[in-house]
Amino acid sequence: MSAENPTEPLVFVASYNKFENLAHTPDGTVSAHSLYVYRLDTQTGQLVLLTVLDGFENPAFLRYHPQLNVLYFCTESIADDGDIVACKVNARTGALSVLGKWSAHGKSTCYLTIDTDLKHMLAVNYWDSTLSVLPMETSGALSPVSFKLVPDRKVVASSRSDHLTNRQLEPHNHAIVLDPYNGTVAYVPDLGTDVIKQFVFDKGTGSLIHAGQFQSGSDELKPHGPRYLQFHPKLPVAYVVNELSSTVAVFSFNIEQAARIAEEPEKPTLTLLQTISTIPSAFPRHLNTCGRITVTNAGTFVVVSNRGHNSISTYRVNDDGTLCSADYFHTRGRTPRHFQFDSTGNWLLVANQDTDSVSVFSFDRKHGTLNFAGHTYDVPSPNFVCVQMPYHEAQ
Template sequence: MAQSGSREIMYVGTYSVRSSEGIYVFSFDRQTGTMQPVQSVSNTKSPSFLALHPSGQFLYSVNEAADAGPTGAVSSYQVDRATGKLTYVNSQSSLGKGPCHISIDQTGKTAFVSNYGGGSLAVLPIKADGTLGAPTDSVQNAGTGPDPKRQEKAHVHSATIAPDNRFVYVADLGTDKLHIFAPDLKAGTVKPAQTPFVTVKPGSGPRHFTFHPNGRYAYLVEEMISSVAVFSRDAKTGALTLIQDGIPTLPQGFSGNNTSADIHIDPSGKFLYQSNRGANTLAIFSIGADGKLTKVADQPVEGKTPRNFLIDPKGDFVFVANQDTDNITIFRRDRQTGKMTYTGQSVSVPAPVCVIMARQ
């Protein structure tokens, strides 16, 4: 990982509005809890969601903007390991409109891209030099949900790779399904797993998905009803069993409009966090030995419309990307209680969507 002393490198993806330049690079000083700008990388196509290559040598962004062409695109960048700075490498089609999420398998050879507007998943090979190859496979979802405005068709929102690298879980907001695929990483293809999908509450709107560090449990953002679903997982087949559903993430008494967005578990596996856009909070849950959740607290994010957020790899800090107040707010986290304290530090970034930290 690029670092100098206690400084660590962070990357922020944005929407191309309010004079955003594209991708922003920061250094983070763990001792002082502050972020300092390093570089801004020009990209006018809304490089919203980012992913780092396992080697730390490359970074990838989706280009979500509707005017990016008949389909969206994905871009690769080389990382200067000494400074963290990025250099553009190449781009490829995502084979669908509105790509909103990208993940890289643990071997670093394959990228999985979710096209929200197109309702599809694209599989792209990654070459040894970090460049993206043309897509080698795609899956077009079909179907609807009960909400005619948000669920008029399939809307693939994320593709999350299992800890064992054997399965990919694809959340479809439009059809209330979580699809399970078995990838062939050598061929760059995917096929439905033995249990091809699991269905959640109608109208819930699956969005982002995460695994417990032990791999036995998994958690799904139900965006449209501001809740979280909990699953147990069969490691052999990849199948999911719903064990908790519709767990509210909103503060008690909140009655305004809200959609949930991102979800993460702390490194110890003791606490889960989910962002709420509208309530402008992170819901904090403790995780039991059986994987089930218990509400701990609601943390105001000191901004509006928190999309993605980052729990740093050591579990000490939380960084929240507040899209509509153009800032990233920094919190210290208590490892024992899971609760957060605002540090007073806020970094200006236009329309931040995704924040990630280079691996140590």
């Protein structure tokens, strides 16, 4: 494979390069670089390292612009406000050119969302549980924070050890996801208070108004610790991965209620249908926490990573969006913090944070099974994988 082939996907891997200011305690190796950029061969699943990016502390979430070759990442620190960085991506070489960086106005920034009109970047700050909104320019550059939402309950943890002991006693937002129908309902899993918060998002002003909250799973196995939320691509169904209870909660989405959210803001737009385990029933739950969740492009499988059980769980999706029992596949490493499919759905790349590796698996889209492709790449403390086919650029 030619490394400079813009018709093949680019793979961006973020790594932790400073441990002492994180909210958690990685067991891998401190990285010498911030980001690693690879080219993926979609015929073989092999990666070729193209370049690295230095100079940024603990990039911890990546988001690619829906129309431009611009990569965004945020920095994670409990000691300082995070930054959101935008980089122009060279589709042929993979080189990154920094367009700018903007403060997220909160600590331990952990999640980025671009609204449906491509006018705002929404950011989540885990440590102090604040939500920030930054206007987006047509070039892909951002403007300073125009809206910030501070939680009603103050975060009081003063250190990492204090946080790890008491994090369920205070709010800790972990993600923000807009509904895929109107883009006006924002969902925020709050790992600390064990609920999904619901907000009205004004696409014109970029403001957020609180509109109630609801439990992130059934009463059993609490605390759940909701981490991420993902909508089904075809059904009015959403899936929440609960980090602490090692479960997936399945919700039906009320399209009509969501359209009336501004008039009836306190009515939940999601209703719980099912709570299902991500690990075998006999495996001790205290030895596992969940990482990422996604739905395959065809909507036939839901996929989750288990940190501790060190596995990927795959569920077949029923006609009503509920899930069948899981199959499990070892990730060839410890603590699979994140994973990503390529656009074909044939390849799954897993970031094994605590064994300093990225592993490549082939995915059987009919049966939902993973097979190790035989490719493992040395990447210190990887925490996020972004696989993106670059956009064609006129010469």
